[in-house]
Amino acid sequence: MLKRIAIYALTGIFGLGLGAYTALAMSGLLPGDRRAEAAIDLDGWMGDLTQGSADASPYLRARIARHGLLALAKSEAIYFIRATDDTGEVLSEDCTYRLAGGPMPAGWWSVTLYNADSFLPDNTDQALSFDASRAGDGAWSAIVSPVRPDDQSNWISSRNAGQFDLTLRLYMPDAETLNAPAQAITAPSVERVSCTKEPS
Template identity: 30%
Template sequence: MLKTPLMVAIALVIAFAGGLWSALATLDATSGLSAIRIGPWEAFPAAQTVNADPYARAHRARDGKLLYASAEGLSFTARTDAAGAPLDAACTYRLAGMAPPARLWTLFAAPQPDAPSVPAGRPTGLNSRMILKEADGSFAITLSAAARPGNWLALPASGRFTLVFDLFDTPAANSTGISGVPMPELTRLECGDD
C-alpha cells in the first residue's frame, strides 16, 4: 500500500535533485552560447540584449552582475594565458600589444573568493590614461605579486585570478566583426616553481 507512493516520492526526489544538479553543472561548464573568444580573452557582446541566449541570461541572473549595454562598453575576461595555462598569482605575466579602440579602458585582476587580497598601497587596477605607452600606442604591463619597474599591476600573493579588461565607449561593442579586434597578448614569464 505504501510501496507505490514511496516509489513515486523517491522518483520525484531523484528527478528534482538530478534536474537541479544538471542545470548547475551546465552553468558551470559553459558561459553562454554567444561568447566571442580572441586568444585567452572572452566577451559576451549580446549578454545584456534581448538577443541573449538562455545560458547567458541564467549566468547574469545567478551572478547578479549588471553588464554594459552595447553602446556603453564591453568587458573581456581571461582565465588562462596565451598557452592555455590557468592564471596563477604565484606567476609573473606580461600583457603586451595594442588595445582595441576605446575612449577608456581599465584592467584589473579579480582573485578567487578564497584567495588573499592585494596588500594596501599596491596598484590593483590600471587604465588607459595612466600607463606608459610607446609612440605607436602599444604598451607592456607586468602582472606580478612583487613590484616591477614600468607598468605594473599587483597580484595577490597566491591563488588563481581572472584578468578583466573593460572597454568603454568602444566601436567593438556593437561590431559584428569583433573577432578581428586587436587584443593584447598575455604571456607567462616565470612562476615561483620555475
C-alpha cells in the first residue's frame, strides 16, 4: 500500500512540475527566452493587438505580465518589438544601426531600447528613445549605437545593453491601423552600419 502511494505521489509531483514547465516554456517565461513570433509581423516588428486586454490568450497574457506589465489595450496604444536588424541578425551593442522611418498612423509614437531583461540598459546617456516630437512630419532617422555619433544625428544609446530590442509604441492609433496594421503602418527599417565584433 505504501509503495502504491509513493508511486502516485512521485508521478503526481513529476506531472505537476512538467506541466508547469511546459506552461512557462510555451509562454516564453523561461530564463533567456527571446522568442520573436507574434500574431503580427511588420518587417520584423512583432506585435499582437490583443495585448493588455482580456482578449489576450493566456500564453500572451503570461508573457506580457513578465515582459510588458501594465501595457495598454489597443484602443489606447499598440506595441511592436524588434529584436533583429534588416538581415535577421540579433541586435547588439557591438554594432551601430541606422533606424529610419516616416510618419506613423498614431497620435504619438516612440521607439525605445530595452535590454534582454526588458529594462532600460544601465547607462546615463539620457538617450534611450526617439519619439514623434523630434521626428517632424516627414522621413526621419536615428543612429542606435553605444557611443554618441560625431554629427548631429538623432541618437539612441545602446551602451551596456548587450543584446537588446527596440519597442515601437503607437499611441492613439487610428481605426484603419487597428483594422489592418500591416497595411497602415510602414515599419521603420533597422540597417546595420558597422560592428566592432561579428554579430552572433
